[in-house]
Amino acid sequence: MEYKDYYKILGVARDATPDDIKRAYRRLARKYHPDVSKETDAEARFKEVNEANEVLKDPEKRAAYDALGRGWQAGQEFHPPPGGGFEQREFHFRPEDMAQFSDFFASLFGRRARASEARARRGEDQNARLRIGLAEAFSGTTRQLTLSEPVVEPNGRLTTRTRTLNVRIPAGVTQGQQIRLAGQGAPGGGSGAAGDLYLEIELDTHPFFRADGKDIHVQVPIAPWEAALGASIQVPTLAGPVNLKIPAGSQGGRRLRLKGRGLPGHPPGDEFVELEILAPVAHTDEQKALYRRMAETFAFNPRASLGV
Template structure:
C-alpha cells in the first residue's frame, strides 16, 4: 500500500487552518466535478479530494492522521512521502470505533478502527496570535493591561461558537515593538485531555505624534522659542520616563539633536538601554496682535537678517 499525502491532494501546507482547508477543497471540487470538468480523471480526482477532506476536514481524524505521520517518519528524519510504501503499525487505532467510509485501501487500513472519538486520544490545542497596543511609557516601568479576545469554543451541543474572553496581561519593563508575549495555556483548547495551546501577543506602540522609536532608541520632538534657541536656555521637557531639565545651547538652529544617554527604552536581559534624542524645533510666536506685528516689523528693520543669504 502507498502512503497518501492528503495535504498535497488539497494543495495546502500541514499548518493550514480549518478554514483554509475547506476553501481549498471547495475550489478543487468545483474544478474537478464530473458534471462540469473536462479532465479525463475528473471522477477519480473528485474521489481523492473527498477522501482527503474527509480526513483533514474532521478535527479528530486530522489529528490522528498527523500523529501517525509524524510518528512513522520516512527513515530520513521526515514524514512519509506521497506514494511511498506504507503500512500502519499493528496496534494503530486500537482505541477507536469504526468510520471506514471510503473505498480507498489506504483510508481503510489507516482508519479501520478510528471512530468519532478515540479513547485516551490527546491533541494539544493550536497556538493563537494577536497584537496589543500599548503606550510607550508602559515599557519604561512595566504595566498591566486588560485585553479582550474573541475565541472559538464549542458549546454543550458540540457547535463552534465565538465567545469573548478577557485577560489581564502584564507588560514587562523593557519590551520593544514587535516582541511577543507568550501566555502559556491561553491558546486554543486541546482535544481529549490534550492541553491548550499558547497565546502570543505582539507588542505594538500606540501612535504618539511627539515620539518616534527605532529599536530601543526614542526620538522626541521638543518645541523651543526663538529667544531660547538664539540666547540659550534651561528648559524642562516631559519624557516617557519623567520630566528632565536640559540645556539648549546658544545659537541653536531648528533640527538640532540633544542626546540623553540611557534614557531610551530600558534594557532587558543582555540588551542595554537605548538613548533618548531630543529634536529641537524652533517655533515662532504668531503675529496675531498689533503689538506682536510691530515687534516683528522692528526685528525686520533692526536685525536685517536674510535667512537665504547663503543660497545661490
C-alpha cells in the first residue's frame, strides 16, 4: 500500500499547531465538499482530507503517526511493522467508523480495533452564516435552517444528510456576532458528544440605516431654514419615528445623538443622526426673487475655507 503524508494532504508543516490544522481542514473541507465542489475527484479528496484531520487533530494519533519517522514520502510503498508498529498504543474504532478510512489508516490504527468497544470522541464544531435584516436584529426573530452534512455509510460510501433546525435569534445581535448552538454540530464517535454549531450573523444592508456595532447611523435631510432657525423634526429609528430638536445655526454634516435608540443590549446602542441640508429648487419668479434677496442680505462665502 502507499504511504499517506497527512501533513501534505492538509497543506501544513509538520510542526503545525492544532489551530493551523483546524483552519486548513475547514478550508479544504469546504473546497471539496461533494455538495458544492466542481472538482471531478471531490468525494475522494473530501474523504482523504477527513482522514488526515482524524489523525492530526488527535494528539495521540498524531504522535503515533509521527513515530513512523519523517523519511517516508507520499506514494511510497509502505509495509507497517508487525502488530501495527505503535508498541503499546491502542486505538479503538467501530467497524462502521473504520469503513470510511483507507487501508493505510486501517493498517496503523485498526489492527487492535474491537468491534464491541467504541472510543468516545467529541464531534467537530461546525460553522455557518446566517443573514438577517436590521429590523430582525432589533426585534429578534426565529429562522428555520436546513443543514447538509456528509455522512459515511457502513459500506464506506459518502452520502449527505439534511436536518432542519428552528433557531431563535435574540434581539440586539450585531454584525459578525456568533450564536452557539450546543450539540448541533457534527456527531461524535462512539458515545462521544456531538460538537457545537456556531452561527455567524450577517446583517443585510438597509435603505437608510447603517449599523456600527450596536450603534445606528442615519443621514436626515433638513431645509435651510430649519438649519438656520432651529426646528423640531421627526426622524426615523428602528423602533419608529421620534422627535429631534435641531439647534439653530446647524450646518450640514453635524451629528446629533439619540441615546439608547440603537440596537438593544446592556447597555443599548445609540442612534447618530447626521444632518444634510437640502435647498429647494426655485421654480417660480417669486421663489427666485427670494434667493436673490438672500444673496444680497447675507455676506456669505461658502468656499471661504478653500481660500477662494
